[in-house]
Amino acid sequence: MGQYINLNVLSEMTRGDSDFIKEMIQTYLDSAPADFEKLKKEFEAGDIESLGKTAHKMKGATRSMGIVGHELLFTIEQIGKGNHPKSELGSVYDEFTRLFPKIIDELQNEKENNE
Secondary structure, three states, X not given: OOOOEOHHHHHHHOOOOHHHHHHHHHHHHHHHHHHHXXXXXXXXXXXXXXXHHHHHHHHHHHHHOOEOOHHHHHHHHHHHOOOOXXXXXXXXXXXXXXXXXXXHHHHHHHHHHOO
16 A cells, blocks of 8 residues: 555455556556646636536546545535535645645556556
8 A cells, every 4th residue: 555545445346356456557547647637727727617527537536546635536526516615626626736646656656566
């Protein structure tokens, strides 16, 4: 278990199938950075509704892989739906943007250590 990733969650979901775990890590590494860039553009444009939809998309994979930050994505999603105060968006977004590169680094290291 890393600082930002609890692969036990992914291992339980895949029943310990190491090939499937590697595939899930690679899929996340392939898709999440583009989603993150989209999230940043939506935040900068003030498109809170789209921001919430992108956060929703990222939340599922992040949570299922045992990655910290899914709760931040949930909050961003709820702000996008109008179910949470917009005043919290800046701090929640900043926290996720601080975490995301660390998450990617840890996943990349995990991938390289298991090749």
